[in-house]
Amino acid sequence: MTNGIASLRHRAFAVKLTLRKIAGFYSDMKRARLTERVPELEYYVAAPKLRALFEEFRETHKRLETALLDEMVRLSIEAERTVNAYARTRYGFGPGDDVRVGYPNPANPVRLRVHKVFLQSGTESDIRLDGSFLQDDGTTGSRWDIYMKAPGQFQFEKIQRKRREDAKIGS
Numbered sequence: 001m002t003n004g005i006a007s008l009r010h011r012a013f014a015v016k017l018t019l020r021k022i023a024g025f026y027s028d029m030k031r032a033r034l035t036e037r038v039p040e041l042e043y044y045v046a047a048p049k050l051r052a053l054f055e056e057f058r059e060t061h062k063r064l065e066t067a068l069l070d071e072m073v074r075l076s077i078e079a080e081r082t083v084n085a086y087a088r089t090r091y092g093f094g095p096g097d098d099v100r101v102g103y104p105n106p107a108n109p110v111r112l113r114v115h116k117v118f119l120q121s122g123t124e125s126d127i128r129l130d131g132s133f134l135q136d137d138g139t140t141g142s143r144w145d146i147y148m149k150a151p152g153q154f155q156f157e158k159i160q161r162k163r164r165e166d167a168k169i170g171s
Contacts, residue, residue: 008086012119015082019075026068035061087117087127091151098134101146103156113140125149125158 038054088094095116100109111134118128125147132140143162147155 005086005090008082008089009119012079012082012086013121015075015079016119016121019072019079022068022075023072026065026072029061029065029068083117083119083127086119091127091148099129099131101133101154103146103154103159110134112144112146115143120147125155130162 035058038058041051041054084094093099093114095114097114098111099114101112102109112129112131113134114129114131116130118130120126120128127148129146129148130143131146132143135141145158145160145162147158149155
């Protein structure tokens with residue numbers, strides 16, 4: 001089981017890193033606006049082969065842009081699925097589930113509805129939960145970021161209430 005969890009975590013980070021690299025390249029490519037900078041050539045000045053080469057470049061650029069965008073969408077979905085599988089396997093919950101959180105009073109835990117799980121890297125946290133505390137009647141309250149370093153180990157010193165704009169963007 002531990003080996004499977006480590007494998008899921010490794011896969012989630014690999015997908016996340018690949019997505020970040022492709023998104024960076026895509027962003028650089030869009031920012032360079034190469035197809036918009038291909039010079040328009042008068043037929044009598046440019047050889048027909050050069051004009052055809054530029055047209056082929058434009059077509060290839062469009063296909064590459066489309067393929068990269070499609071791959072970013074695919075990788076985003078795969079990354080989210082992998083992170084959710086990791087959270088369910090290691091922590092026993094995922095988006096849509098309710099968890100008990102001993103905040104602000106450990107003796108009286110409250111329910112938190114998990115909206116999204118984020119894998120953390122470069123910190124002492126393992127995951128970050130985007131969730132809403134549930135009222136007694138089951139309705140959702142304010143949105144929060146909750147950090148965990150391991151199953152059952154919440155990092156209450158890092159807990160943050162989301163502003164309304166942040167909550168809308170994270171949805």
